[in-house]
Amino acid sequence: MSVSADLEQIEPRISSLVARHAGAGIVDVDDDSSATGLCGALRPTMDAVAAQALTSSEGGKRLRALLTLAAHDAVAAGDASPSPARDAVLDVACAIEVFQTAALVHDDIIDDSDLRRGKPSAHRALSAMAGDDAVGEGLGIMLGDLLATACIGIVNAAATSLPHSGRLLDVFLRMQREVEVGQILDLSIETMALDDPAALAAASLDVFRWKTASYTTVAPLELGFLAAGMAPADAHRHAVAVGRPLGVAFQLADDLLDVAGSPGVTGKPVGGDIREGKRNVLLADALAALGGPGRGTADGERLKEIFTAVRRTDDDVEFAIATFRATGAIGRSEERIRDLWRESCRAMDTMELDRGAAARLKSMCARFLPADLVNE
Amino acid sequence: MSVSADLEQIEPRISSLVARHAGAGIVDVDDDSSATGLCGALRPTMDAVAAQALTSSEGGKRLRALLTLAAHDAVAAGDASPSPARDAVLDVACAIEVFQTAALVHDDIIDDSDLRRGKPSAHRALSAMAGDDAVGEGLGIMLGDLLATACIGIVNAAATSLPHSGRLLDVFLRMQREVEVGQILDLSIETMALDDPAALAAASLDVFRWKTASYTTVAPLELGFLAAGMAPADAHRHAVAVGRPLGVAFQLADDLLDVAGSPGVTGKPVGGDIREGKRNVLLADALAALGGPGRGTADGERLKEIFTAVRRTDDDVEFAIATFRATGAIGRSEERIRDLWRESCRAMDTMELDRGAAARLKSMCARFLPADLVNE
Numbered sequence: 072m073s074v075s076a077d078l079e080q081i082e083p084r085i086s087s088l089v090a091r092h093a094g095a096g097i098v099d100v101d102d103d104s105s106a107t108g109l110c111g112a113l114r115p116t117m118d119a120v121a122a123q124a125l126t127s128s129e130g131g132k133r134l135r136a137l138l139t140l141a142a143h144d145a146v147a148a149g150d151a152s153p154s155p156a157r158d159a160v161l162d163v164a165c166a167i168e169v170f171q172t173a174a175l176v177h178d179d180i181i182d183d184s185d186l187r188r189g190k191p192s193a194h195r196a197l198s199a200m201a202g203d204d205a206v207g208e209g210l211g212i213m214l215g216d217l218l219a220t221a222c223i224g225i226v227n228a229a230a231t232s233l234p235h236s237g238r239l240l241d242v243f244l245r246m247q248r249e250v251e252v253g254q255i256l257d258l259s260i261e262t263m264a265l266d267d268p269a270a271l272a273a274a275s276l277d278v279f280r281w282k283t284a285s286y287t288t289v290a291p292l293e294l295g296f297l298a299a300g301m302a303p304a305d306a307h308r309h310a311v312a313v314g315r316p317l318g319v320a321f322q323l324a325d326d327l328l329d330v331a332g333s334p335g336v337t338g339k340p341v342g343g344d345i346r347e348g349k350r351n352v353l354l355a356d357a358l359a360a361l362g363g364p365g366r367g368t369a370d371g372e373r374l375k376e377i378f379t380a381v382r383r384t385d386d387d388v389e390f391a392i393a394t395f396r397a398t399g400a401i402g403r404s405e406e407r408i409r410d411l412w413r414e415s416c417r418a419m420d421t422m423e424l425d426r427g428a429a430a431r432l433k434s435m436c437a438r439f440l441p442a443d444l445v446n447e
Numbered sequence: 448m449s450v451s452a453d454l455e456q457i458e459p460r461i462s463s464l465v466a467r468h469a470g471a472g473i474v475d476v477d478d479d480s481s482a483t484g485l486c487g488a489l490r491p492t493m494d495a496v497a498a499q500a501l502t503s504s505e506g507g508k509r510l511r512a513l514l515t516l517a518a519h520d521a522v523a524a525g526d527a528s529p530s531p532a533r534d535a536v537l538d539v540a541c542a543i544e545v546f547q548t549a550a551l552v553h554d555d556i557i558d559d560s561d562l563r564r565g566k567p568s569a570h571r572a573l574s575a576m577a578g579d580d581a582v583g584e585g586l587g588i589m590l591g592d593l594l595a596t597a598c599i600g601i602v603n604a605a606a607t608s609l610p611h612s613g614r615l616l617d618v619f620l621r622m623q624r625e626v627e628v629g630q631i632l633d634l635s636i637e638t639m640a641l642d643d644p645a646a647l648a649a650a651s652l653d654v655f656r657w658k659t660a661s662y663t664t665v666a667p668l669e670l671g672f673l674a675a676g677m678a679p680a681d682a683h684r685h686a687v688a689v690g691r692p693l694g695v696a697f698q699l700a701d702d703l704l705d706v707a708g709s710p711g712v713t714g715k716p717v718g719g720d721i722r723e724g725k726r727n728v729l730l731a732d733a734l735a736a737l738g739g740p741g742r743g744t745a746d747g748e749r750l751k752e753i754f755t756a757v758r759r760t761d762d763d764v765e766f767a768i769a770t771f772r773a774t775g776a777i778g779r780s781e782e783r784i785r786d787l788w789r790e791s792c793r794a795m796d797t798m799e800l801d802r803g804a805a806a807r808l809k810s811m812c813a814r815f816l817p818a819d820l821v822n823e
Contacts, residue, residue, distance in 0.1 A: 098628060109632070110649045116635030117628065177592065181585035201638055209557035209634050212588060216553065216595065217627040223599060224620050227613075237607065240616075244600045251593040252474060252493065256485070258585050259492030262577055273486040 074137060074435070081136045085165045089128045092169075092221035095121035119200045120214055123193050124221075127214070128172050130188040134439060135171065135291045139164035141435035142295025142310075145428040155232055160298045162229035163239065166222040167246075167291055173218035174250055174286075180211050181258070182347065219247070234300045242297065242307075246290035253282025260350050265358065265375045272355035276319060283325075284318025288439065312418035313436070320411035321439040323404050326351045330392045331401060342388035348378055352407070353400045354391075360398035370394055408444050412437075450513060450811070457512045461541045465504045468545075468597035471497035495576045496590055499569050500597075503590070504548050506564040510815060511547065511667045515540035517811035518671025518686075521804040531608055536674045538605035539615065542598040543622075543667055549594035550626055550662075556587050557634070558723065595623070610676045618673065618683075622666035629658025636726050641734065641751045648731035652695060659701075660694025664815065688794035689812070696787035697815040699780050702727045704817075706768045707777060718764035724754055728783070729776045730767075736774035746770055784820050788813075 090096065095118045098109050109117060143160045178184075179192035186192060191199070193214055198207025226243045230236035256278045263271060293310035297303060329344040330353065344351070354374070361371035374394055377387045395401050419433055437445045466472065471494045474485050485493060519536045554560075555568035562568060567575070569590055574583025602619045606612035632654045639647060669686035673679060705720040706729065720727070730750070737747035750770055753763045771777050795809055813821045 092624075097624065110646065110653050112639055112643075112646050112650045113632045113635055113653055116638075117631060120631050177588050181581075181588060183581070201634075203638065205557075205559070206634050206637055210631060212553050212557060212591075213627055213630045213634070215588075215592075217624065217631075219592065219595065220620055220623045220627060224617075224624070227616055227620065231613070237603075240603055241600075244596060244603065247596045248468075248473065248593065248600070251589055251596060254589045255493060255496050255586060255593075256489045258577075258582050258589070259489055261582055262492075262579065263488055267488075270486065270488050274488045277486050277489060 074141075077137055077140050078133060080161060081133050081165060081168070084161055085128055085136075085168055086125060088162065088165050088225050089124050089169060089172075089218070089221065090121075092224050093121065093124045093217045097121075116201070116210070119197065120210055120217070123196055123200075123214060124218060126190065126196070127176055127187070127193045127218075128169065130190075131168055131171065133168060135167045135287055136161075136164035137438075138288065138291040138435055139167060139295040139298075141432050142292045143299045144295075145424050145432040146296050146299035146301050156298075159229040159232040160295065162225055163233070163243075163294050163298060164291070166225040166229070166243070167286060167294070169218055169222040169225060170243075170247060170250075170286065173215050173222060174254070176211055176215035176218065178254065180208060180215075181254070223247075233298045235297045235303055238303050239294060239297055242290060242293050246286045249281050249285035253278055253280075253285065257282055261348075263350065265350070265354075265378060268355045268359035271350060271358070272352055275350070275352045275355060279319045279322040280315060283322040284315045287321055288314035288318035288436075290314075309418070309422055312421070313415050316411040316414040316418070317436055317439055320408045320415070323352060323408050323411070324440050324444070326353055327401065327404050327408075327441075330395055342392055345377075345388045345391045346383050348380075348383060350378060353395050353404055354378060356400035356403045357391075357395050357398045360400060361394075405444060408440060412440060412445050450517075453513055453516050454509060456537060457509050457541060457544070460537055461504055461512075461544055462501060464538065464541050464601050465500050465545060465548075465594070465597065466497075468600050469497065469500045469593045473497075492577070492586070496573065496586055496593070499572055499576075499590060500594060502566065502572070503552055503563070503569045503594075504545065506566075507544055507547065509544060511543045511663055512537075512540035513814075514664065514667040514811055515543060515671040515674075517808050518668045519675045520671075521800050521808040522672050522675035522677050532674075535605040535608040536671070538601055539609070539619075539670050539674060540667070542601040542605070542619070543662060543670070545594055545598040545601060546619075546623060546626075546662065549591050549598060550630070552587055552591035552594065554630065556584060556591075557630070599623075609674045611673045611679055614679050615670060615673055618666060618669050622662050625657050625661035629654055629656075629661065633658055637724075639726065641726070641730075641754060644731045644735035647726060647734070648728055651726070651728045651731060655695045655698040656691060659698040660691045663697055664690035664694035664812075666690075685794070685798055688797070689791050692787035692790040692794070693812055693815055696784045696791070699728060699784050699787075700816050700820070702729055703777065703780050703784075706771055718768055721753075721764045721767045722759050724756070724759060726754060729771050729780055730754060732776035732779045733767075733771050733774045736776060736779075737770075781820060784816060788816060788821050 098117055140160060143157075175187060176193045179187055180194050184192050185195055190196075194208045194211025197210040197214070198204045201207050201210065223240070223243065226240055230239045233239060260274055260278060263274065265271065289310050292314045293306050296306035296310060326344065330342060358371055358374060361368045361374070374391065377383055377391055380387075415436060416433065419429060419436070422429070424432065474493055516536060519533075551563060552569045555563055556570050560568050561571055566572075570584045570587025573586040573590070574580045577583050577586065599616070599619065602616055606615045609615060636650055636654060639650065641647065665686050668690045669682050672682035672686060702720065706718060734747055734750060737744045737750065750767065753759055753767055756763075791812060792809065795805060795812070798805070800808065
């Protein structure tokens with residue numbers, strides 16, 4: 072099926088799955104519940120949280136769901152026509168998007184973010200509804216939990232119509248765990264010393280594998296391959312070989328967009344990550360270029376001060392971006408992305424897919440990266 | 448197996464399951480991970496969170512795990528001897544305890560609690576470790592997420608050795624969702640008006656079914672019955688009939704303990720719930736006794752003021768407890784508990800268990816309630 076036809080299916084399917092698994096109806100319509108029904112006084116809050124579940128689920132680019140479907144179709148070559156099995160693959164694909172929403176709801180609480188996808192973040196919206204920040208944050212934590220439970224329920228229901236059903240759930244749970252570990256590691260980078268750029272680069276790249284590659288590329292590929300009937304060990308091996316470099320490159324590109332993108336494209340102000348003091352490979356490469364351990368230059372010292380301060384000014388953000396450019400850190404990230412993309416392509420080439428299927432999968436993978444870095 | 452023999456197995460089993468599914472080793476030993484290994488800089492934080500997962504898992508009364516095993520043994524009469532299947536039931540029983548820990552870690556963040564089971568709450572301990580409250584709270588949110596994922600992994604692995612394996616996971620996920628809904632409803636009670644005591648009582652009892660009965664009694668019974676091979680529809684019907692009144696009674700008794708218990712028994716100061724402004728059935732019954740809507744007495748007005756204030760003094764707590772006693776609200780809760788226990792016993796009697804099995808199950812259920820209210 073074409074990417075645009077898939078996209079048209081994904082969006083309404085996510086809404087209907089979230090409504091069924093985390094919507095207001097779960098307090099009534101589930102005859103099987105051990106606690107059906109609610110008195111009137113409790114209904115408005117539940118309705119507001121359920122509505123926020125839907126609002127928070129809207130507006131993603133759906134790259135992860137599209138990759139899951141593309142991975143399935145590449146292996147089940149010719150079998151991308153509508154069928155109960157492909158509907159089940161669609162549900163698994165949507166479950167990854169629901170998981171992302173769950174993770175973002177918690178992430179926005181952790182980062183104290185006001186906005187997400189151009190709208191108020193979930194806990195901010197719920198705070199406004201409740202008229203109480205503490206209650207709103209509590210409801211945000213529970214909304215994230217509810218969505219995380221919902222996505223497993225979606226996979227568990229869909230898996231019964233697919234091959235390797237037990238394995239599909241295992242892979243999905245592993246993906247969740249890896250992202251959770253990645254978030255923990257990401258928080259630990261916040262408290263790292265900045266006097267060893269090589270250690271910072273290594274730590275950032277480790278975090279990218281756990282926090283980003285896991286659910287952005289590796290799990291979508293593995294779940295798609297499994298759902299098409301590929302043997303579990305092969306599905307895992309190919310998904311890691313293709314998906315890990317691609318996922319790390321995707322995160323590098325995302326970090327580049329923050330310093331070089333335009334607000335019209337990203338929906339975020341340029342330098343937002345820098346303003347938050349986010350430490351990443353760009354910072355590590357800039358610090359490395361400005362002198363290794365113990366050989367700090369004045370610019371290097373200022374960069375370290377900026378990223379250890381409590382907050383950053385407009386001047387700080389401007390200086391950091393200029394320094395990332397002047398030191399070649401931006402060029403170095405572009406070079407890393409090109410290398411990782413080549414590694415991912417080589418891994419795809421070993422999969423012995425038929426030529427058309429291989430080309431479609433590669434074209435889907437290329438969508439994760441800036442066009443000028445993958446078309447050489 | 449005897450309760451004490453079960454308890455001896457539960458405690459070490461929880462530790463080993465948490466270590467395997469949420470411990471430091473998950474970053475290394477899982478060959479199947481898409482992201483194995485960590486650079487040294489990231490290790491201390493991961494190790495600290497993994498250690499906290501174990502610390503937070505310690506010290507519960509394990510009533511839920513014991514009930515799961517008792518429910519299994521009552522149906523699989525005579526089959527409580529060690530076997531691979533009973534080991535799997537033990538794992539499901541432990542998974543409920545791990546889920547409780549996950550829920551408590553988030554609950555303590557939501558309630559801003561310093562202590563849990565006599566030790567610093569998880570996010571407080573992690574804040575102290577990181578030297579940063581925001582990082583500590585973020586790590587706490589992720590620890591709760593990691594434990595919630597872990598308990599599903601435990602059930603998914605154990606279910607393969609048990610009857611109704613797909614259904615076991617469905618029931619476990621439904622339990623999680625019900626508790627999440629219950630926590631959302633519980634937060635909504637915080638913002639209710641206090642001028643309709645009957646509505647407050649109804650709302651509190653609704654919340655008890657979702658927040659407490661679901662995972663305290665209904666799911667342990669249902670999972671135990673299913674694991675012993677009972678037909679799913681019967682397992683659900685009996686679990687709800689026996690477990691829902693028992694679970695609601697358990698929460699009523701827990702609320703009574705806060706106003707009438709001794710700190711030596713509960714590990715918490717008397718009146719801690721009142722100090723937090725927690726609204727429950729005791730408050731509703733006291734307000735109802737002091738006059739219905741529009742007929743407020745001076746004591747009723749003072750009670751409402753206390754529970755709508757930003758914080759409460761020692762005098763407020765003392766006044767509330769004295770009023771709960773003088774209005775007969777405490778006696779009314781005791782009466783509610785006795786009625787619910789009788790309802791639960793009648794439901795057990797319809798199960799047609801053999802006499803010895805029935806007596807053992809009833810004795811296990813009685814452990815959820817104060818001895819003087821169940822022995823009449």
